[in-house]
Amino acid sequence: MLPDIQTAIPGPRSLDLAARLSQHECRNVTFMNSEFPVFWQRASGTNVWDVDGNRLLDFTSAFGVSGLGHSPPTVLSALKNQADQLIHGMGDVHPTELKVRLCEKISQITFERWGQGPAKVILGNTGFESIEAALKTSLLASGKPSVITFENAYHGLGYGTLAAGAMHRFSAPFVAQLSDFGHPLPFPQCFCEQKLPCNPDCLEQLTTLETALRKKIEQNPIGAILVEPIQGRGGKVVPPPGFLPLLRQICDDTGSLLIADEILTGLNRCGSLFACEANQTVPDLICLGKSLASGLPLSACVGTAELMDRAWPPSDGEAIHTTTHLGNPPACAMALAALDLHSKSDLAKHVQQRGSLFTKLLEKIDLPSRGRILGRGLLLGVEILTPNGQPDRAATSGFVVHSLKKGLITLSASPAGNVLSLVPPFNINEDELRYFADCLQEYLTSLPGSIS
Template sequence: MAGAPDAPYPNTEGHPSLPEPAGFGMLLPRILVPPPGPRSLALAERLVRSEAPAISTLANGDRPVVWHSAAGSNVMDVDGNVYIDTTAAFGVASVGHRHPEVVRAVQEQAGRLLHGMGDFSPAEPRAALASRLAAMAPMQPATVLFGLTGSDAVELALKVAAVATGRPGVIAFDAAFHGQSYGALAVTGREHFRAAFAAQLGRHVLRAPYPYPYRFDGSPEDCAAASLDAVEHLLAGPPPTSGPVGAVIVEPVAGREGEIVPPPGFLRGLRALCDQYDVLLITDEVYTGLGRCGRVFAVEHEGIIPDLLCAGKALGGGMPVSAVLGRADVMAAWRPVTPEAPHASTFLAHPVSAAAALAVLDIIATEQLVQRAAQCGHQLRGLLEHLAARHPSAGQVRNLGMMAAIELVRDRATRAPAPELIAPVLAAALERGVILLPGGMHGNVLSFGPPLTIREEQLEFAVNAIDEALTVTGQ
């Protein structure tokens, strides 16, 4: 059904840019019109008419603000409202949005070579990035494989494990978000992402409970032990129909499922089980990696070394690039047996993304963002705990570095999840100029993962805004 042609949108066609306020990136919010403002609404209406509903909630009636520009820890919407971004856009903008060094690297590379030719003729920055990442990998000696998305990295790691062990089975967890392309979806836990495709997803995955101390009746030690027992039971029990288990995949902190921080000792126990049963341990650090949790990689908190580690999100500073860092001997198992590479992808190790990633690694080092994440994480924890003490709906506050969550409940005694509270709190926070992310396997978590460069004043403002949002929504 052809509708009337869209009227030109005044602010993006003809007037491509809204002026940015001085200091944009480091500012406290500036709300000019209640969000979503008229321009956001107009763009959302336009989008909902031409975009299929699978990739947004616009079809459900949601009307998000439409982003115009972002720098540092600020986002400006198309109506000129300036927000503090506590999400780093799904953890991507760890070095801050539009970091000038990332932009410089992108512009410089784009002006020289915009695209390489995959396995056939590699581009220059790929070699530099491969050696940088191999050198910083927890397992040594290490080599790397590149993808564009977190899902790519997960699938590459699963492929390497299948080839290296000759065993296709995989153990994954119930609280697990590893991406939504088919291979990654097979290990992702959330049923409603998987249900429509169940018949097309491999039968190679066994599922264990992720240790979720807040929702476990017992001590954190018992919680970790129960998960480890379940994993051992799977390792010792009958294999999946497709064949024996060759790998376990785990997030060191279950990110999208609600920033669930497993009890100390869990990852060490998992490592020990993998050794005992001779299976590979894949840690998915697409979210937790590159400083987010106060260490370069979150596994360092437990002092364990995975066989394969997936990185993505923050790596490109806003450009799409992901990587698997892996034990060189394991990675070496997957190699060409014909004149063609056994794995290729048109945009693999895209030179512009690789140049951006090299800039990101420099920024993390020079701005000491790993240390900063540890310090700010501590401060954030204090602020959130203070807030939680004033709101009975705040059932638990948890964090590892700058990956934090408040879990909202109907009452603290039963810990019954309160997903219905999330949308009003998000809206009230947005009105106060703070962008928050909903999360959690029960849909009742306020997720917090700001740029690691966020200023103290911005962090305090954001937590105060959540405090107010909880108050005005009666929580």
């Protein structure tokens, strides 16, 4: 359904709540000005209702969490049933049956499906925790502390992930407390629409990268390569199709572990159950989060049983890596229901089709300010450019505010802040996609200097 706007956006109740929040929440958390934000009250499918009664269309899946839509009915009833029985338990001391079933299910859909035998799982709450569990696993397994990462990578904001990630903006204020085990290298970009063999531009990047990788591994105690199969917050950057296979080859040659951060790209978001499958690459460790429980915080670091047992000693009664909420029962119940939906064979294809329809509609916007369409499946981005072809951060954030007034929830991404991040729920329909494309067309046409 298209948006239904009852008041000016933000409406009076949102404005009042913003004023109150600004009194008592730390300044750096919620961005607020006279045009932003709206306060959410409820959500269903692709729709979000704010406290002023406006119905908005969510093109973010609330940070990539609600790919199955907000509150999918079977996930919601799993939550309600579980809430009546047990809300919180003792995840690493006296666990629930749900935790057993969830670890089994995660093993089935990852390494067992990839023909690598059973997997073992470390559950966590937020995405960055699962990456930190993978970093610890790689150190325990290899004895080598250093990790190759990629420029503009985003793995979350814990100290371990800040050190491993390479977004200067987030790490710079804290550098005095960060260790420097991360070795960032440039992330290659695909210029050949994923067609093999790679075109010369893609090949050249991969050749340069291979030399740099092998040199780094020769000169440093590298235990792992940590990578997003498609960079999300870094701007929906799709690497050449030979990239992940190259990393796999180098890890096999050197004994390093390949860690795939599929916190955003996983669970059908990119048109395959996991994004690394599109490039026929099996990582050593895969990290999941965001949409895993379709709305409650839950994450997982997953590796083959062989690797996990090699890395981690048996517990002596005091786990060396755990959290209070590990295996939270309602989150596990929701994840089991969500993974049943994700395992349906036609979902990946559906995402591919919706993604290519959306891409076609965006490509029809024939203006120089509309740069490349980036991403894959329903993890898409649109570059916004100035009349002389430079990244246009102001126009991009301008659209986030403008489109909110038209009932669209959007975000921007990329280091230059000039990529509109388009991560809608999978059940977004054609009319909703057309509405978005029309709003963007109208906005770009209205920019100063636009040739319409």
